[in-house]
Amino acid sequence: MAASCCGVKKQKLNNSMPSICCNGSSVHPNPHKNGYTVASVEMCFFCFDVLHSHLYSYDPPKIPSFTNDSYPxxxxxxxxxxxxxxxxxxxxSAMSLHNGLREYAVTSAMKDxxxxxxxxxxxxxxxxxxSILTHFEDAGDFLDWEVGVHGIRIEFYNEKGHKKTATYLPEVAVEQGWDRIQxxxxxxxxxxxxxxxxxEVRRxxxxxxxxxxxxxxxxxxxVCQKQNGHA
Structure with missing residues (x-):
């Protein structure tokens, strides 16, 4: 099931985002304990290719070379x-990365x-x-997580007794300047x-x-990647 990750669009960011260089990423992934990382800059290039093809009604981009393992x-x-x-x-839900990025590159651009x-x-x-999501754990309570380290997904019941869910990726609280309760x-x-x-509601x-x-x-x-012949 699809989910949105961020706050309301009018929320003002308290911290400026880092600059981006031509051949790198602004945020470096944390490696797994064995030193292996999943996310790669090629995945972002692929998302641009997918959206470009969608906007201009071109044929879909070729199958990418990065891993096709399944992840949320x-x-x-x-x-x-x-x-x-x-x-x-x-x-x-864990999806193969080729299909997952192909789907959500367009869905997030066109259907939010x-x-x-x-x-x-x-x-x-x-x-x-x-964002490739890993290391899911049930928390002991609503404070059992670290700002800037963990993303969180909550389940709760609203005033009418209906079950609701919502999530923020790890960077959202940092960008907004929030503590855990906020x-x-x-x-x-x-x-x-x-x-x-x-x-009591939070508990x-x-x-x-x-x-x-x-x-x-x-x-x-x-564009730099295209000009360097890595298309």
């Missing part, structure tokens, strides 16, 4: 110098209900991030909880924490 994943599109969020959708679909005119202003409260609001959020949450390997590139990185 998210694709995030931001636009402009201020990195305005334009789409962020992914899945907690918070935003209008990305257009051809938007394309040269874009940045894309690929993050939990924002996430409950995102999930549709409208009543007062008390300590009733079921929280899953996870880690994310994230790679980000800009359109200029993508």
């Amino acid at each position: 994943l998210f694709v995030t599109w931001k636009m402009g110098r201020d990195r305005r969020l334009r789409g962020c959708i992914g899945t907690f 209900s918070r935003f209008s679909p990305i257009t051809k005119e938007d394309f040269p202003k874009l940045h894309v991030s690929v 993050t939990i409260d924002s996430l409950m609001r995102k999930g549709g909880y409208k009543s007062s959020i008390t300590h 009733s949450i079921r929280l899953t924490r996870y880690r994310s390997e994230k790679i980000t590139i800009s359109y200029s990185d993508y």
Whole structure:
């Protein structure tokens, strides 16, 4: 099932995003204990290729060379110098990376209900991030996670007794300048909880924490890669 990863689009980021160089990523993934990392810059290039083909009705890009193992994943599109969020959708169900990135590169760009679909005119202003989710753990309580280290997914019941879920990737709390309680409260609001959020309400949450390997590139990185003959 698809899920959106970020806060409401009008939230102002308190921290500026890191700069991006032509041949690298702004965020380096944390390696697994055995030193192996899943996320790669080629995955971001592939997302640009997929979206470009979709916007211009070209044939789909060729099968990529990176691993096709299965993982939960998210694709995030931001636009402009201020990195305005334009789409962020992914899945907690493990998908083969080739199919998963092909699907969510387009879904996050065109079908995030918070935003209008990305257009051809938007394309040269874009940045894309690929987040590969790993190390899922059931938390002991709503405070059993670290800001900037873990992404969190919560399950709770709203005022009508309906089960709701919501998630934030690890970078969201850092970008917003939130502590753990502020993050939990924002996430409950995102999930549709409208009543007062008390300590007892927070204690009733079921929280899953996870880690994310994230790679980000800009359109200029993508063009540089094409010009260097790595298409």
